[in-house]
Amino acid sequence: MREERRGELLATAAEVFAAQGYNATTVRQIADAAGMLAGSLYYHFDSKEAMVDEILTAFLDELWAGYDAVLAAGLGPRETIEALVTESFREIDRHHAAVAIYQKEARYLADRHPRFGYLADARRRLARAWLGTLERGVADGVFRTDLDIRLTYRFVRDTVWVAASWYRPGARHSPEEIARQYLSMVLDGIALRD
Amino acid sequence: MREERRGELLATAAEVFAAQGYNATTVRQIADAAGMLAGSLYYHFDSKEAMVDEILTAFLDELWAGYDAVLAAGLGPRETIEALVTESFREIDRHHAAVAIYQKEARYLADRHPRFGYLADARRRLARAWLGTLERGVADGVFRTDLDIRLTYRFVRDTVWVAASWYRPGARHSPEEIARQYLSMVLDGIALRD
DNA sequence: TAACCTACCAAACACTTGTTAGGGAAGGAG
DNA sequence: CTCCTTCCCTAACAAGTGTTTGGTAGGTTA
Numbered sequence: 001m002r003e004e005r006r007g008e009l010l011a012t013a014a015e016v017f018a019a020q021g022y023n024a025t026t027v028r029q030i031a032d033a034a035g036m037l038a039g040s041l042y043y044h045f046d047s048k049e050a051m052v053d054e055i056l057t058a059f060l061d062e063l064w065a066g067y068d069a070v071l072a073a074g075l076g077p078r079e080t081i082e083a084l085v086t087e088s089f090r091e092i093d094r095h096h097a098a099v100a101i102y103q104k105e106a107r108y109l110a111d112r113h114p115r116f117g118y119l120a121d122a123r124r125r126l127a128r129a130w131l132g133t134l135e136r137g138v139a140d141g142v143f144r145t146d147l148d149i150r151l152t153y154r155f156v157r158d159t160v161w162v163a164a165s166w167y168r169p170g171a172r173h174s175p176e177e178i179a180r181q182y183l184s185m186v187l188d189g190i191a192l193r194d
Numbered sequence: 195m196r197e198e199r200r201g202e203l204l205a206t207a208a209e210v211f212a213a214q215g216y217n218a219t220t221v222r223q224i225a226d227a228a229g230m231l232a233g234s235l236y237y238h239f240d241s242k243e244a245m246v247d248e249i250l251t252a253f254l255d256e257l258w259a260g261y262d263a264v265l266a267a268g269l270g271p272r273e274t275i276e277a278l279v280t281e282s283f284r285e286i287d288r289h290h291a292a293v294a295i296y297q298k299e300a301r302y303l304a305d306r307h308p309r310f311g312y313l314a315d316a317r318r319r320l321a322r323a324w325l326g327t328l329e330r331g332v333a334d335g336v337f338r339t340d341l342d343i344r345l346t347y348r349f350v351r352d353t354v355w356v357a358a359s360w361y362r363p364g365a366r367h368s369p370e371e372i373a374r375q376y377l378s379m380v381l382d383g384i385a386l387r388d
Numbered sequence: 389t390a391a392c393c394t395a396c397c398a399a400a401c402a403c404t405t406g407t408t409a410g411g412g413a414a415g416g417a418g
Numbered sequence: 419c420t421c422c423t424t425c426c427c428t429a430a431c432a433a434g435t436g437t438t439t440g441g442t443a444g445g446t447t448a
Binding site: 142148191 | 214215217218272298299302335336337338339340341342345346348349350352353356357359360367372375376378379380381382383384385386
């Protein structure tokens with residue numbers, strides 16, 4: 001099957017990209033990891049750029065499917081945040097290489113080539129989803145009102161996604177368990193109440 | 195003055211590295227930004243690697259000076275965390291380019307060349323400082339006991355340092371103000387108490 | 389004036405990079 | 419058997435990379 005082989009190659013490419021960084025990775029390293037020669041990759045893909053492109057779009061497509069389902073569920077602000085965080089950690093579990101690449105290279109890629117304009121779109125759309133929910137929570141009296149909401153947004157967003165830099169699937173905690181603890185910290189803090 | 199010019203060049207190099215990534219940055223781009231030709235950089239520095247090296251060591255030296263002062267002050271766990279976070283944001287304010295580089299490239303550089311072994315040392319030492327304080331806080335009944343402490347550590351560490359990716363000196367909030375809000379979120383959470 | 393040092397330029401070097409062109413082995417379809 | 423498609427290899431290319439070498443304008447020192 002043709003698509004199957006492409007998928008395998010994209011998976012190994014994603015691992016190498018995530019481990020070394022996009023620019024530091026040569027097509028020969030990817031080919032090595034796949035057990036073939038550099039030129040042979042070009043039978044399957046147009047270019048090195050096309051590989052990251054496909055890796056990132058596949059991840060973002062699945063991410064939006066999950067997020068849209070959450071946002072359409074009509075949950076309250078707090079439950080929406082909980083569901084988004086949980087969904088994010090599931091995505092990190094399934095696409096941890098792609099998430100790491102997105103985290104590290106999105107800005108550079110978006111600046112470099114109009115081909116990656118959808119990365120900037122994704123960033124804006126993500127901001128709207130999170131910020132909107134936070135604002136709704138503040139209005140509803142669920143979240144604190146004394147915080148700069150943009151700072152809060154970046155705080156929540158970053159705490160979730162940087163986890164991709166250290167998370168490895170199949171480790172001690174499941175995505176749901178990590179989400180539970182992260183949510184507990186973000187919502188209630190790490191200090192002990194009296 | 196010789197050292198002065200080196201400092202200027204390192205500052206512009208740090209900006210380019212932070213903006214584009216270490217590997218994506220060519221010595222010709224650095225030279226362009228400095229208003230000279232690529233080869234002329236080699237009058238001041240041995241190599242491109244030597245430049246990042248000097249940028250990172252300068253930052254880490256100053257960071258440890260600040261951290262050691264905090265750790266030697268004999269504060270309680272909560273006050274130590276507060277002081278470390280505040281000190282970190284001050285460091286991000288002063289060395290935001292170096293911090294961004296450290297965040298993005300430390301792992302790759304440490305793996306690549308024994309020259310950057312001190313980066314792995316720094317990571318271990320950082321972990322000891324934060325984890326030790328957190329453990330002390332749990333033992334003292336200042337922090338919650340129901341959380342995985344290694345997860346808590348990564349949570350606190352990441353929330354602080356990723357700020358370097360979006361923070362620009364001279365923006366709306368001072369480092370101290372950002373530290374105050376971050377600490378408020380980390381310690382008490384973003385949910386409203388009833 | 390003469391010798392010298394600093395900070396840069398001009399031009400090239402060896403090497404790595406992403407990419408391409410042509411070919412060939414394996415296997416299924418007719 | 420023959421044709422054709424799939425998938426990879428061999429071998430090279432041009433462009434870009436970090437780096438080196440020799441030179442030189444301008445200021446400082448003797």
